[in-house]
Amino acid sequence: MKLLYTIACWLLSLCLLQTAVAQSGYKVVAHFPVSGNGGWDYINLQPGTNQLYIAHGTQVNIIDKQSGDSLGIIPNTIGVHGIAFVPALGKGFTSNGGSNTVTVFRLDNHAVIDQIAAGENPDAIFYETYSKKIITCNGRSKDLSIIDPVAHKVVHTIAVGGKPETAVSNGKGKVYVNIEDKNEIAVVDMNKMEVVAHWSIAPGQSPTGLVIDNNTHRLFAGCDEHLMVIDADNGSVVADLPIGAGCDGVVIDPALHYICTSNGVGNMTVVKEMNKDQFEVVENVPTLRGARTSCIDERTHTIYMPTAAFEPLQPGEKGRPKIKPGTFQVLKLVHE
Template identity: 40%
Template sequence: MKALWISAVYLSLTGSLFAQSANYHLVKKTTIGGEGGWDYLMADSDGGRLYVSHGTQVDVLDLKSHEKLGVITPTPGVHGIAVVPGTSIGYTTNGRPNTATMFNAKTFKAIKEIPTGKKPDAIMYDAFSKRVFIFNNEGNSATVLDATTGNVAGTVELGGAPEAAVSDDHGTIFVNLEDKNEVAVFDAKSLTVKHHWKLGKGEEPTGLAFDKPHHRLFSTCHKVMVVMDSQTGKVLAEVPTGSGTDGAVFDSSTGSAISSNGEGTLTIVKEVKPGQFDAVQTVTTQRGARTVTIDPKSHHIFVTTAEYGPAPAPTTEIPKPRPVVKPGTFMVLEYAAK
């Protein structure tokens, strides 16, 4: 009887966990201003800062107030930012000159410029290997740095165009290959590629999130989030998302994988019952808010975008011109679950 009672309680708790609603909502909107495009942003919980790529510089904000603390320059064509925990060292990826900038996270001053492969894009710090991995989208490779010195420790030949990556914190790194519709898996120390896993119906994967305790990868592809077993590479689900999908994060407080969609939405995906993944909420953001980061302490989610004006008249050279970003409207939007 005791065993049956324990089992019933477990099933009840598990059922209530799966049934929980995410219910994300806007908690703060801040206009930063300035001009230029944007790509990745990164929440540094330990330092209390939000690093935002913005044209040829990185805007550094207070994580709670959004007050602008400074800028990191020069970072022409900046894409990604990483900060090494427990140090005052950070890095950016600069797509135009094919370099990374090592910077002081206290003074925001550049320390040195490091050559990378072609079009460095995503970047991540891996605590297991104590290395920084720079993913060269057009170089089909990853440039590997010693995190404290910035010295190049090696190169990973990935066999495809890498985008976002995650670590299991035990020596294995997973990275989307945008042109191959795959996830590549490699060893963080030996730099040996172990697997190339197909993403089912997923095409052009960009964002990648990870539920480490449950061994699940969430890869954001064209209008779909692919859920994959990180131990076997088996595709577990393919969940529709908004259009213009780019970034992805996992919120452990709600058990939700979240995609940021350029159409102006967040798609919230949960395992609603064992083995079944559904989109449980669509959150309205603003057009262009396609990249995302999460503060692992507060579990707040941040996206960046700007206001758009009308598109210019078509020309022979540009038959389908894009809408123009309004100067001075660059902003941060912060979301939280109730």
């Protein structure tokens, strides 16, 4: 009897240990209300500051990452999708899909400096450190605008052969672009300013969010219920991992070796990078419906996601539900 009791206790301890290991440590700790109505897209944290920037309809809301207090807005960014920063120049840039422009603003007081004509429907935007250029992914014209952040002008346009959703850099002259309508990643050589490869990511479809681990040379492409892991050196598929539906954003925490996908269905899938070829889905952390994009503060391991509450669909009604006025917010998830 004592032996059976000992075995039972051991099995119970093992189960509890496995349960503990299976948890990511992430949970939602705050809901920051944000003024204004309308849709949203990317959220970004200005490096070295407490300032969160949220693309929100026709403006960019800026809030404090600790308190959620409003720090201002950048107006007249029609159909804004994303925000990028060049701290060395004291400038920020927004991609305005509704006006086919990029707004240039000052980081110290958010005053608008300039408007740059870009490609059609500029979506994701980021600062590429190797070329020292701002890059926009233009969904309708199916190309990239390469922008000189000093001169405020497009210096190259690179056709990518499909709808570019988002892009990342290896910091050594290669940029990788999710091509949403072709289920592939296009590789751009920033020295040649041209596409040098197209890599299929099948069975992944409609890739959206994309991050890179430059230590392991692995790309992580968020697709429809799949996270595809791609070798950034040769384009081979390394792993295919299940995630929540409606992913539109992926972040990476190099210190924790976590890749987290923000899923519009209402959860965040946390994947552990065991090594460059082995990965484990740790947990689907509950968030809120619509929280499909995200950014991470790597220093504190904190993740932020914008969303809102929705009106219920009426019988026979299709498409996206209407946003309830006054419910726009940012979720704060901490790692404990």
